[in-house]
Amino acid sequence: MTDKDIRDSLPFRPLSRRSLLKGLGAGAVFSATGNMPGFSGNAQAGQSINYMCWEGYNSPSILDPFQKSNDVAISVDLITDSAGGFAKLAAGAFRDFDLVSSDCPWIARMGPAGISRFINDADFAEQYAEFYPQFRAPFAPLQFEGKATGLPTRWGWVGPTVNTKFDKLETWKSYAPVFDPAYRDKICLLDWGDWPIMPLALYAGVDPYKKLDDKELEEIRKVIRAAFKNTRAIVADLATAQKGLIDGSFRCLIGGGTYCTSSLRNTGHDYIQSIVPEPRNGMKQGIIWMEATGLIANDRDPAIASKFLKYIVSPEVAVKLAITEATCNLVPNQKAEALFTAQQKSALQMDYMWTAWDNSHFHTIAPNIDDMLAIWQQELAAR
């Protein structure tokens, strides 16, 4: 996707309060955005930060030291859906937030959409210097017309999750078993928006990250329909998916990867691995996902938010962010690598990460995402 594509897909600026009120549905929009984080309860602290983030970022071991040393109170609004979080900010909630941690593609569009500030890479040179070379400035996935919308914070890959007690790793060199009658009623699709669609599209030989024509969308419909044949469940809940993976009732989770398996590996289930399939007909089959943290473009001073951004990518904090109770994920900070224990490194499959990186697409927002989701909805209803 070129910069121009992004601009074309974003023909709007955030609505001003006035233009918002012009619509009769203004109330609906406001009520739909749900609980706006309040500014109450922060009286004892000097400053306050309102933070929209995925789980993990809100861990007390991360937030508490920062709140204490900076005399700042952080209110957290957890998101469970990157698109939903974006929509909420876009509908006007951006005025109330200072920081956001979400999927990289969504952070990337916040800059051009006026929701997020562009950052000056030079201000974060110290941080970039600690990153793996792959993440150093200028980091393309977060760039828009040469300006960065935030810093990368967590990452991993999407590919087959294999329980080696039941399957050999070689079996999953490709997604072929998903469609093999021998795996009937043994496949779990993760009900996480576009995530399960992308790997299936890649297997069908369609690059879902480019603009698709009707023929390609039809290919995607076919591959989704074929995958549904062997699907035991479409699971939105990580614990259920992990349980099935361990007891063998799910032989593979589609749409997941390290995000689903690292925490299991870290708690002793090291026979479970996330791999990336080998390229098929010249098309890479893996997907790299990444989360990033950006500064919200409200009318307040971004100094403290900016300080938090430097804090969250620092090696000590990155380690805490990498190993949380629910999930374990890689971080872009190379200096942090030395702080992990051998067990944690193994859990994160660090010896495999660059292999995965080399065989993967980088996850961005697909131009035809809504078409694909609509196809998903239709095929699901027709089962």
Added chain:
Amino acid sequence: MRIEHKSWRDPLLIGATVPLALIMILFFVVPLIMTGILTFQSSRYYRLAWTWDLTIWRDVFGHSHYWVVMLRTLGMSLACVVLSVLIAYPVAYGLATRLGSLRHHVTILITFAFLTDTVLKTFGWILVLDQNGVLNWGLSHLGFEPGAVNILFTPTATLIGMVYNLAVYPIFTLYLSLARIDRDLQLAAYDAGASRFRTFFEVTLPLSRPGLYAGAALVFVLSLGAFLEPKVMGGGNAPMASELINQSFSTRVNWPLGAALTLVLIVIGSASLALSAALTLRRRGGEQGRLSDVG
């Protein structure tokens, strides 16, 4: 109960009803109107666009899969109503007539089960119904082959979850109805020569109708909105309306579509209730009106 004929010009009456009317308008009518307005807009790249056209409705009426899900929801809800009532009736009957001093203990137990977090209870069922779950473990000890019951992640499991979570409503409404029936009416039926069986169908069942209908309506309405059970126990394999609406709002960030599907569900639900109410009234002639005079 006699209803006095009061004039709408009575300032006391107006004073007494206006606050309630305002609350109803504010919290029910206005959101409904706004939902309706939303359906004439469209969604572009995760943003609401004020287009004022019929795009969304053309989408809704142009695609059968929305209706497949709606009809499935209706069918599941009706099945859930029937099963819930069939299970709730004996329980409520036992509570109201049989259990004596144990009644309060059982009521407290049911209330506790009712108040326990639904999410927790629903996930608990996975441990029971799983291929290597409690049920199959028990069955294997009884000589069944391993994994004899494979219903987790099927519509059957969804239905079990829905009935489990919702049957408590008719238990309570039926209990209230049954407990209010004068015991002498049953004795009078015995006295007139009726067996227990006959007495139940001639006296107890007809007089518990208010509780039956209230319970069934509650289960029906709540079933239409079932979200957790199809997702967790049904394994997302046969999504119901709320899942469709949630997908539209949250994954596709298409609020106009979500709003339109919401309205469709509301209309289907209201129409079903109205239809069953009309049929009931017609079948029973003027009796309904008479009954309201009793007492």
Added chain:
Amino acid sequence: MPSAIIEASRIIKDYGSFRALHSVSLEVGTGEFVALVGPSGCGKTTLLKIIAGFEEPTSGELKIAGSNMDGVPAAKRPVRMVFQRLALFPHKTVRDNIGFPLKLAKTEKVEADRRVRAMLDLMHLNPSYLGRYPAQLSGGEQQRVALARALVSRPGVLLLDEPMSALDVKLKKSLQAELKNLHRNLGTSFVLVTHDLEEAMMLADRICVMRSGRVLQVGTPSEIYYRPVDTFVASFIGDTNLFPVSIANGQGGSVAFSSPIIACDSAIAPKAQCSPTIEGDRASLLVRPEAMRFVEAGNAQPFATLNGKVEEFFIKGASIQFRIRVDGHPVPVVMDLPGTPNIPAAVGADVTIGFDRSDVFLLQE
């Protein structure tokens, strides 16, 4: 007494440790009207429920129409009940309420309809009521429907559990009269439970007075009124005068009695006017209020006299009731005189009252 349709012998009923009936025996003759009376909690309703089959006796034997009722359910007994709160089915029309026993007995439709209409006629109910629901009827009309439902299948015995307790006095009076008529015309045995002895006396051939789960006395209204077995039975029917007296056996089996407040030349009561249960040297002298009269100087002196002061009087319609305070007697003496516009004594007047020997009855204190 005609042959008995109900024979209850030594019926005992326990509710846990509470004994509701202490070995009660009662017979009801075919076509007889028997009233069970007593204060609430005396066991009269329990006895009725045992007859109806709603309660099992703890021990004892119950026969109806010669058959032992042990284990026979209510539905199979040749008795029908009219409930205290009537228990009309609120969801059934008058037609369906009355016709319910016929429907259960699978009576042919035309015949059932004929009998329902006949009952309606018997109860003086308008045929247009057939399609109405109980809630659309007045209290008296509901009463008649309840009676009609109980009688439509021509039971051998009709049980009535205080069916008129909720009605106002006027309606009660007219229904009592109708009930009496109905009994006379149908020849069905009636067993009426009531706490109102007056009602029982008006309606019943025989009265069974109960207290604390025991039968105190069974007898005709006259026997109950004039020959009560004890002071409880005597005072259960409204106002009465009971004077404590000392007694001694006189000649010819008669009883001599004396009281410090009663002036009497030869205070002797014939054996026939003494309860056979009297024991010891103390008894109660019963004189009904209507047996009392004023004694004026110069007129013929009655058997016995008392001196007192008029405390108050009430015009009761057909009669005037005086309450006269007599020194040495804890409660006012009650006297009913035939009604007259000229009140014979003013409040506060000193009076002498008296009664005749034939009006006294001696009973156990």
